[in-house]
Amino acid sequence: MVKPILLVMGTRPEGIKLAPVYHALKEANLPVVLCSTFQHDQLLRQVLAIFDIKPDIALDVMKPNQDLFYLTPIILSRLKPVLEETKPSLVMVQGDTTTGMVASLAAFYSRIPVAHIEAGIRTFDLDGPFPEEANRQIISVLSTFNFAATKDNVRNLLHDGVSRSKIFYTGNTVTDALRIIKEKIETNKIEINKKLKEKISSFKNKKIILFTMHRRESFGAPMKTVFQSIKKYALDHKDIEIIFPVHPNPHVKKLVTEESLELIGNINLFEPLLYQDLIYLLLNADIVVTDSGGIQEEAASLGKFAIIVRERTDRPESVIAGLAEVVGYDKLALYLALDNYLYGRVRRNSSADIFGDGFASQKIINVLRQYGDFSRTSTLLRQTQDRSV
Template sequence: MMTKLKVMIPLSTRAGVIKFAPVIQLMQQAPQDFEPVIVVASQQYQQLHTVLADFALTADFELAVNPAELRGRPDELSRLVHHLQTVVNAAQPALILTLGDSLATLAASLVGFYNRLPVAHVEAGLRTFDKVEPFPDEMHRQLTDTLADLYLAPTAAAKENLLFEHRTEAQIVVTGNPIVDVVKQCYQADYTSPLLTQLPPQRRLLLLTIGRVENTGLPLEGILRTMRDVVETNPDVELLCPMALDSRGFPLAQRLLANRARIHLVPLLALRDFINTAARSYLIVTDSAGTVEEASVFHRPVLLLRQNTERPEALFAQTTRVVGTDPTSLQQAVFELLHDKRAYRAMQNEDEALFGDGHAAERILAALQQHYG
């Protein structure tokens, strides 16, 4: 007989909530096998509650972190460790399930280690092998995998990274990435929204998303000016740029993009709106690794505004090209894909299972039961 597993799940980013949602929902559908303990531990407190509500989920513990009180990442890490320890004391979980590379993921892994609780890591094995790029994400995930006991790798390449680092076959399960589960659940071929009705179907849609801390100031200005110039010199193109209204970059984006013909600067889109808008786009320009995964489901070419990526599968499949933030490199890449049909088709890889087949959540739960049930 299987043991019912009480699983502590820390959530600290919007992307983390989205990726964990199908996992938590499946746990809730099997109450005889799983008892998820949802812990919100984030500066993005209200934003996370909104995303949780989209999936009809609620937090069991809320550890609001006030950014005004923090004195840098070391202070935030110590507070997260302290708060997560109080949750362990109160909830007495059997294991901790972490995801990705956030500071809360690292904190939860430390708490698991100090309490001799097993730690399972979703998205294990992602690597750039440059500890400061992206910063501090790469070091967070390497440290998390040092502390983890079960590695839920999204791809075979991630598994190879873990084996290279001397983890054993028995510790690793290739599950796919649960973001693909979410995309397949949310996509509708006949989807419509007020935003989509504003975008003329005869024009090619460029989707621009920028959210990383390093892409602010001068790098952001260069990106925005370049994309604005692309629109102005290509009358058959529309640009959509969703951005958080309270982000550092929004005032600059408003100054450079607002009230321009065929340019739409809008607040962050709801998940279903974003996925279905991305599916209708011609080209995606982004600094988000998660968007690279989402775009692969729809065979949309991606230009990545970073210096490297922990998702090399997209590079090998030629669905993603790393262009960095240099305006000249970005402009050349966009113009090539707008005007060279052969180059565009070469980036439309038809492999839907690049990052998973839509059943990652099922494999994650099966792995937890096999190892700890």
């Protein structure tokens, strides 16, 4: 009996970026078992429903007010019997989540090769993003297959001492997901939030700003500062409309209430949007303000300029391409960046393939088909790395 590939996910971003890979594995007739930790519960279930995916195994670890000290050991302990029962040939993870890091560690403990999708993203600062930067560095150390989204990611992996034989440049699977959903929107094969469509239709001759903010390192004073700048910009500019899908994290919701954003007429608060609604909004937005790496990638792929409210970005490619600007948590810098783009002479670029061409999943499948026996490959690649030291 052929051993399956175990695909492990736990959050909404993982669901978005692994859904095309899951379907590609199925179409290639490669045996796959999908295990979801449900580190994020409802948000991930919504994504899986959009892509018509049902997990084979659900660990259901999410609980109110969960933290890293809870998530790390419970995911590790619940994955052990999964690995013992499924006996996978390969464990595949994505990104930099706690789920991805712990699944990689569990596979390592079980002497099972690891494949890391979206490998090589770096800030080289363990404090930002926290804990994601540490997670992805740990995963790279443990991985046999590092599927890098960009050439910059390849360079980062080489800088970290990862053997070139373990690095594969494929593009980012987020562009695959984007291609699939964009096609469904344009052909009316997927339903869009009625309230969102009506709102956008009502914004005649107004500029639309998509605003999102949710990162852990932004909590407290940084997020408060950005909210205040967004609020002032909305009050000063009646010809703009800000759409803000509010993340369910209590820290975010508390600050939204404290800053009374719901009382500003041209700040439109929404519950977290389904993925197709987010892409519909991106397609209709004039500019994006975000601390989300995924949205930064999606915006660039659609040719939308993004203002990054972080101290640094781990996706410098869109900044270099002129499709993004990093302003940190500075009130004036954010205000001026919005003015410069919406009313100034900032160059507007068309969409770019800097994060991939929409077929990264197929490239990943091609690599897996080439190597076949993952256990033997893991040993050979490890020996190659040993000889190169």
